[in-house]
Amino acid sequence: MLGEGADDVSASPLCPGVDGARVPGTRATDRLAQLAARLLGSSSGRLLQLADVPTGSLDALVVAEGEALVVVDAAADSRVRRLDPASTGAYVGVPLARLSGEVVGVLSVSEAGPRAWSEADVALLREIAASATAELELAAPGVDPAARRVAWELAVDAAGVGTFDWDLVTGRLEWDERMLQLFGYDRDGFGASIEAFAAGVHPDDRERVMRAVEGTVETGGEFALEYRVVPPEGEMRWIVARGRALVDEQGRSTRLLGAAYDTTLAREFDARVSRVLESMSAAFFLLDRDWRFAYVNARAEQLLGASRADLVGGGIWELFPLAVGTEFEVHYARAMEQREASSFEAYYPEPLDAWYEVQAWPDPDGVAVYFLDITARRLAQEKAEHAALRATLLAEVATELTSTVEAEVAVARLAELVVPALADWCLVTLVEGEGARPGATHRPQLHDIGYAHVDPAALPLTVRYAEVRFAALLDDAYLFRSLRTGTTVSLREGASAALREVLRPGTARELVAELAPDSFVVLPLKGGGRTLGLLSLFNGVGRGPITDEELTTAHEVAVRSGLALDSSRLYRQQRDLAEELQRSLLSDPPPLPGAEIVVRYSPAAEAAQVGGDWYDAFRQPDGGLVLAIGDVVGHDTAAAAAMGQVRTMLRTVAATTGAGPADVLRAVDGAMETLQVGVTATAVVARIDDLPGGGTTVCWSNAGHPPPLVLQPDGTLLQLMAARADLLLGMDPGSDRAESTVELEAGATVLLYTDGLIERRGQSLDDGLARLRGALEDLAAEGLGLEQLCDGLLARLLPERTEDDVALVAVRAGTLGG
Known part of the structure; x- marks a missing residue:
C-alpha cells in the first residue's frame, strides 16, 4: 500500500534551488523516493542533489552520462564493478533534469543481490523523477506560491x-x-x-x-x-x-x-508472475521476515509433500525441523539478514529423503527460494564417481600386476590398493607350491604376504594377526572353506564372534576381538584351475557390509590377481627350465694349479630369453690353456641350440688339432658352412702359455666380439685390440683371421665377457666399455680376490631386470702348470 516504506529510503537534506542555491528538502521528495522503492519492489531508494552525489559511485555515473543506468549484477558488470561497494548487487538510476536539460540530482533504487529490471521499471522511475524535479524547484526560495501550486500539479499529474x-x-x-x-x-x-x-x-x-x-x-x-x-x-x-x-x-x-x-x-504483472511461478518446473516459495511461508507454488507443494493450505502461514523451522542447523538455515539466514543471494546443494532426510539444488534470494518481504529435486542427478553423479574410482582401482591393480614378473610382490600390494576403496582392512594370502585344487582335503601351506588397515593405529594389530592366525585356525575356518570350494565365502554381520569360534584360544582370537570386524568376504585368487591365493576383506560396524558394486570390483581384482599369480608360476617354470638348459651347455673350467679361473653366467630376466651367450675353458693337447667366449645372435631356444653347436665345433677343433686361435676360428667358420648352421656369432679365442722366466703370453683372435681386458698387477688396464676388426662367424668362411700376442706379468688378470655386460638401451658401446673399465679399476683398488671381483662387476653393471644374458670368464695367471 502507498506509504509502506522500503528498508532504506533517503533523500538529500538540501535541494538545489532554481538559482543554484541549496534549499531545504521537502517531505514530498522523501515520499517520492519512498514511492519509487515501493513501486519497483526494491529494498532501497534514494534521491540525491548534485552536490551530494558521491564521487566514483553509481549515482555519479548517472550524472556524468545524463542517462538512465541499469545494472542487473554489479559484480559481473564491467562498467560499474569498481564503482560501488560490494553490497550493491543491482541498481537502476535516472537523472533529475530541468527542462533545460541540466542535471540537478539522481533518483535511484537498488538491491543487495542481482536483479533483472524491466523497461516498465525504468519508465516508472523516470515519471517519479519528473515529479521530484518539479518538487525540488517548488521548494526553492523566491518561488511564487501560485507558480508552486501549478508546478506541483504538473508534477503530480506527470507521476x-x-x-x-x-x-x-x-x-x-x-x-x-x-x-x-x-x-x-x-x-x-x-x-x-x-x-x-x-x-x-x-x-x-x-x-x-x-x-x-x-x-x-x-x-x-x-x-x-x-x-x-x-x-x-x-x-x-x-x-x-x-x-x-x-x-x-x-x-x-x-x-x-x-x-x-x-x-x-x-497487479497484472503480479498475476502474470504468479502464473509463471505456478507453471514452471522449478519449485518456489516465499518466506516473510518472520520465517513464515508467504507463497508456495504447485511444484513446491509436490516436492515438500504438503499442501499450500498446510504451508502458507506456517513457520519453516516448525514445519521442517530437520533443516535447523543445516545448510538450509545458514544460507536462508544469509539471504534474510545479510541480503546476499546464495546457491547451494543440500540433503533433507526422511520423510523427504531428497537432494535439492537451492537458490535463495533476498526479497523486500523476506527470502525468495527456488529449488529443484536433484536426487536422480546426485545418484547418477555418485554412480559415475564410483565407476571412476572402480576404473582407477582396476587400472592401478593392472599396473601393479604387470610391473613385474614376480607376481607375488605385486599381489602383496593389493591390500594397500583395496583399502579403503573396498574395505576397512585386508589380508592377502599366498598358497605355497602349486596351489590348491577344489575338493582337496589336505591343508596346504599358507602365508600372508600383504596387509593394510584404514586406521594406521590398527595396522600393527593387523600385521600381528597375520603372523599368528594360521597356527590358530581350525579346519572349518572360513579361509579353508574358500580353499576347499574355490568359491567366495562371506559373512554380512557378527564376523568378530564368528571368526573367534574358528580360532583356537590364544593371541589370534584376542586380536580378532580388538580388530572387531563386523563383516568379511574371502575371495579365491584362481589360475589354471587352482586357488593360488586368497583376498580377505573386512569391514567394521560403521562402514557396513561390502556392497554389491564393491563385491563386483573385488571379484575382478581377484580374477586379475589369480591370473597374474598363475602367469608368474608358469614363468618361473619356464625360466628355470631355460636356465637349466643353458647351464647344461656350459662346462666347468679345468683346474689350474698356481692360477685362478672364474666363470659366471647370468640369464636374462624374461623366461624365453635363453640367449646364445657361452664360455669355455680347456687345455689343448700340448697343455696350453684355451679361453673362449661367444654370443650367437638371437634370444630364444633356437639361439641356445645353435650356441651349443658352435661351442661344440670350436671345442672339438681346438682340442683335437692344437691349432692357434685364428686357425680355430677359420676352421669353425668352415664347419658352420659345411654343416649349414644358419646363424652368425661373435667369439674370442685366447690361448695362455707360461713364459720360461715367469709371466705369461696371451695369443688371441677376435671375431667381432667386445675386446678382452687385462688388469695388470699394478692396477692399470690393458684393452686387447687387434690391428683390424674381423668378421663375425658365419658371415664369410673364406675371410682372413688376425692373431695377436701380448706378454703379461705374473698376477695379471685376463677378462673375457659378452655384450650383455656393457650394452644398455640408450647407451653407446663406448660408454658401456668406459663403465666396465671404471668398475674394474675401483674393484681392483679394493684388493679383492678373483671370485669377489667378478661378483662385484656383475653387481655394479647389471640392472635389476636384465634384457640380455651375460657370460664372464676371468683368469688370474700365475703358473698355469700346463
Missing part, C-alpha cells in the same frame, strides 16, 4: 497521482483531473460527494474501504488502502490510496486529504 480533498464540514469532495480519470468520471458527472466516491468502488471492496475512511475520520488518523474501482465505462482498475485527516483545535476531523494512483499494471 499519475490523483489527489482528493474532502471537506468534512460541508461534505464536499474535491477531486483533481487525475482522480476523476482513475474513477472514469467527468467533471460534470461527478457528484462531489463521498457517496459518489463509494459508488465507484467495487462492491466487494466497498464496505472495507468505507470502514477504513470512517475510522480515519473518527480518529483523526491516516489510512492506506488498495482496492478496486469500476468506471462507468471501461475495465476494472486497482487503486492504491493514502489519506490523512486534519483536525481542529477540539481534535475533530474537519478535512480528509489524500492521493491515489493506478496499480492495475502492477
